[in-house]
Amino acid sequence: MSEDFKLDATARNDMGKGASRRLRRLADQVPAIIYGGKKDPQNVSVSHNELSKHLQHESFYSHIISLNVDGKAEDVILKDLQRHPSKPVVLHADFLRIDKSTKVHTHVPLHFINEAASKAVKIQGGKVVHNLTQLDIVCLPHNLPEFIEVDLIDTEIGQIIHISDLKLPSGVTSADLLKGESHNLAVATIVKPKGAAEESEEA
Numbered sequence: 026m027s028e029d030f031k032l033d034a035t036a037r038n039d040m041g042k043g044a045s046r047r048l049r050r051l052a053d054q055v056p057a058i059i060y061g062g063k064k065d066p067q068n069v070s071v072s073h074n075e076l077s078k079h080l081q082h083e084s085f086y087s088h089i090i091s092l093n094v095d096g097k098a099e100d101v102i103l104k105d106l107q108r109h110p111s112k113p114v115v116l117h118a119d120f121l122r123i124d125k126s127t128k129v130h131t132h133v134p135l136h137f138i139n140e141a142a143s144k145a146v147k148i149q150g151g152k153v154v155h156n157l158t159q160l161d162i163v164c165l166p167h168n169l170p171e172f173i174e175v176d177l178i179d180t181e182i183g184q185i186i187h188i189s190d191l192k193l194p195s196g197v198t199s200a201d202l203l204k205g206e207s208h209n210l211a212v213a214t215i216v217k218p219k220g221a222a223e224e225s226e227e228a
Contacts, residue, residue: 034069062122084171087133139178151182161200168196
């Protein structure tokens with residue numbers, strides 16, 4: 026892991042929308058919840074500034090986070106995030122407790138590489154459509170990748186890259202493929218540029 030993420034949190038007992046609004050407005054805190062494992066869910070709050078700084082790192086979304094709740098640290102992953110629809114404000118965060126011996130179900134970003142240098146784009150003048158930007162995975166916490174690469178170097182126009190075509194890291198499984206072959210979704214599609222398609226139809 027390239028980053029070690031630590032975040033301080035404070036336990037809270039005041040519930041409800043009104044309490045959450047006061048927390049955000051007066052204390053610059055984000056209401057959050059920790060759940061999972063063998064413990065009961067716990068309501069906490071975290072600093073909006075501190076959380077926002079971490080959210081600038083793509084790896085924060087798929088990393089194990091050491092969440093320090095009133096002096097006691099727990100290993101968690103960021104499971105869900107609620108943002109304001111028009112302002113750069115985080116409204117709520119969900120953290121999932123993890124156990125080193127228990128597999129987690131989460132999602133990681135996809136990094137598309139060699140797109141401009143691929144045969145489909147550089148030689149054939151095609152265009153790559155990204156059907157997915159992240160992948161649902163299942164793995165043990167120590168196998169959790171920051172991202173998964175999709176290498177487009179050998180692609181050609183008309184080709185469709187599916188989840189089963191990806192080279193997943195050791196110990197990582199696609200959550201969709203576990204559901205069956207019908208869930209083998211398209212990750213990227215190589216299409217003709219619009220002008221070329223129209224010329225082909227006229228011909």
